[in-house]
Amino acid sequence: MIRAVAIATSTGGPAALQRIVPHLPADFPATVLVVQHMPAGFTRGLAKRLDELAALPVREGVDGEMVEPGTVLIAPAGRQMWLVARGDRAQVRVAAEGPMASNYRPSADVMLASVAEVYGAAALAVILTGMGRDGLVGLRAIKARGGAVIAQNEASSVVFGMPKAAIEAGLVDAVLPLEDIPAAIIARVLKPGPS
Numbered sequence: 001m002i003r004a005v006a007i008a009t010s011t012g013g014p015a016a017l018q019r020i021v022p023h024l025p026a027d028f029p030a031t032v033l034v035v036q037h038m039p040a041g042f043t044r045g046l047a048k049r050l051d052e053l054a055a056l057p058v059r060e061g062v063d064g065e066m067v068e069p070g071t072v073l074i075a076p077a078g079r080q081m082w083l084v085a086r087g088d089r090a091q092v093r094v095a096a097e098g099p100m101a102s103n104y105r106p107s108a109d110v111m112l113a114s115v116a117e118v119y120g121a122a123a124l125a126v127i128l129t130g131m132g133r134d135g136l137v138g139l140r141a142i143k144a145r146g147g148a149v150i151a152q153n154e155a156s157s158v159v160f161g162m163p164k165a166a167i168e169a170g171l172v173d174a175v176l177p178l179e180d181i182p183a184a185i186i187a188r189v190l191k192p193g194p195s
Contacts, residue, residue, distance in 0.1 A: 002148075002189040003069070003122040004090075005030050006115045008108030008138070010037035010130025012158025014046055016178055017128075018053060021072055023182035026055035030124075030189045031090075032072040033061070033081070033115060035108045037130065040078030047074045063094035075106035082114035090118045104134050108162075112138020121146030124188050126181060127172075128152045130162035139171045148173045150184055 009016055013036045024032065036046060043060055050072065051058035061073040061081045067090040075081035080098030083090045098110040108127075112135060115123045125142045127135050129152055139149055149172045151163040156178040166172050176184055 001122060001192065002030050002124045004067075004115050004119045005032045005124045005126065005185055005189065006112050006138075006142075007032065007034045007126045007128065008112060008130070008135045008162065009035070009128035010132065010134065010159070010162060012129035013037070014049075015158075016152065017046070017050060019178055020126075020182050020185070021050050021056070021058060022053040024054065024056055024072075024186065026070075028056055028070050028186070028189065031067045031069055032056070033083075033111060034072065034074045035081070035106045035111045036074065036077075037104055037106070037134070038077040043074050043077040050074075061092045061094055063092065065092045066090070067092060075111060078105050080110045081106050082110050083118045084114070085118045100137075102134070108135035109137040113141045116141035116145045116147060119147070123147035124185065125149045126151075126185065127163050127166045128178075128181075129157035129159055131159045132161050133165040135162055136165055136169060136171070139166050140169070143171050148188060150174045150176060150181060150188075152181065153177050
């Protein structure tokens with residue numbers, strides 16, 4: 001059973017997230033973690049907007065908080081956000097520097113690699129529209145530990161860089177148009193299987 005959904009996006013991401021997060025049901029049993037490349041200060045407004053639209057609570061991640069199912073946490077712009085295992089639970093870490101070097105703050109690689117380490121095969125990564133290759137290292141970690149990856153298709157992406165890099169690297173289980181991604185996330189999360 002999928003316990004964590006990790007979404008990574010850049011250019012075109014805010015609009016894409018507004019077509020995914022509000023479609024997740026109020027009883028969604030997994031935690032959702034989002035990395036959106038944005039200038040410092042702008043992720044708070046994104047979280048507020050998504051929270052107004054969504055059935056799930058959406059907010060920026062806070063250093064030291066414990067991850068809760070059915071909550072959407074957005075990595076604060078200008079900072080790194082990652083998870084660490086605390087027994088059978090996960091704790092959020094937020095700091096200027098993360099456990100790996102990256103030119104991006106927040107970095108998809110930093111967040112995805114930590115999700116892979118904490119959740120293993122119970123992780124689902126979603127790579128959306130965006131420029132560059134941020135996320136490739138983290139997606140490799142997700143796949144190496146038995147997790148799954150969904151990528152947005154080219155036709156529905158504003159910029160196909162991030163999904164294209166993942167697809168070309170052979171790390172993707174499904175390539176879908178944006179409008180089909182919420183149903184695919186829900187289906188994978190609700191599918192019975194080992195936890």
